[in-house]
Amino acid sequence: MQKTVIIIAGPTASGKTALSVQMAQLFKTAVISADSRQCYREISIGTAKPSPEELSAVPHYFINSHSIREDVNAGVYEKLALGYVREIFEKNDVAVMCGGTGLYIRAFAEGIDDMPVIAPGIRTRLNEQYAQHGLAWLQQQLQQRDPGFYATAETQNPQRLIRALEVLDATGQSITTFRSATRSPRDFRVIKVGITLPKEQLHHNIHYRVDAMVHAGLVEEVRSVLPYREHNALRTVGYQEIFSFLDGYISLDQAIDDIKTHTRQYAKRQLTWFRKDPAFTWFDSRDAADIMTYVQQQLK
Structure with a gap:
């Protein structure tokens, strides 16, 4: 078998x-x-x-x-x-x-x-902003900065949104470019x-x-x-x-x-x-x- x-x-x-x-x-x-x-x-x-x-x-x-x-x-x-x-x-x-x-x-x-390595400070800052401004802020940021990814993203999942913003901040590129x-x-x-x-x-x-x-x-x-x-x-x-x-x-x-x-x-x-x-x-x-x-x- x-x-x-x-x-x-x-x-x-x-x-x-x-x-x-x-x-x-x-x-x-x-x-x-x-x-x-x-x-x-x-x-x-x-x-x-x-x-x-x-x-x-x-x-x-x-x-x-x-x-x-x-x-x-x-x-x-x-x-x-x-x-x-x-x-x-x-x-x-x-x-x-x-x-x-x-x-x-x-x-x-x-x-x-393989995803890019993210400096810990980037994640910490995004987590702090999420704690301060909430899910709507994450959604707005991603919709403005990476509309292509946002169109298909799990928009109610803060972890996924933070991950996409991390990649943007670290590389200047959409997370979709790392998904071959x-x-x-x-x-x-x-x-x-x-x-x-x-x-x-x-x-x-x-x-x-x-x-x-x-x-x-x-x-x-x-x-x-x-x-x-x-x-x-x-x-x-x-x-x-x-x-x-x-x-x-x-x-x-x-x-x-x-x-x-x-x-x-x-x-x-x-x-x-x-x-x-x-x-x-x-x-x-x-x-x-x-x-x-x-x-x-x-x-x-």
């Missing part, structure tokens, strides 16, 4: 983790996470990591592998994940990748261009499975999960990482809203409502990203048997 990576992707709270564990058990293999935040040891509740039972059911890579003091990006992930795959392939013909970070999955499957769109050949096969749920069910799952996170101690977790709040890993849904609560700007109830709203918006962006890739075959995540059958047929 040709060495194969089964990629299970989709929006947050759609059931990717449970399905990937089931898939890995079927093929007696391991799961590589493709989630840009679950790699950080210090943040577990707000990142919806696999449960201890799921982690012990099959081997997992890129879970609790880094500290939030480390800078992990798509380029770093590409190199790490290719190494993980080589390790798995020593004993098995199949590996499972699971996650919702589209850029990481693309980097793994197709390669990613040349695919790096891979010596293994990739099967892409997209999973989702009807919108009402997905939103129900998101709301339920956020309430469960709060009950599990999300506020205490966010408080414990306050010293690192400027790190990119924490500029994300679930943490920014609780920071606002801890700063006294909003009530806890408002923070929880905001997390639910922003998570729904994030899920929509994830779906938009993955649906642009025609290589994905889509399923309702509740149809696990159909998904397993499909993958087994593809492997023949």
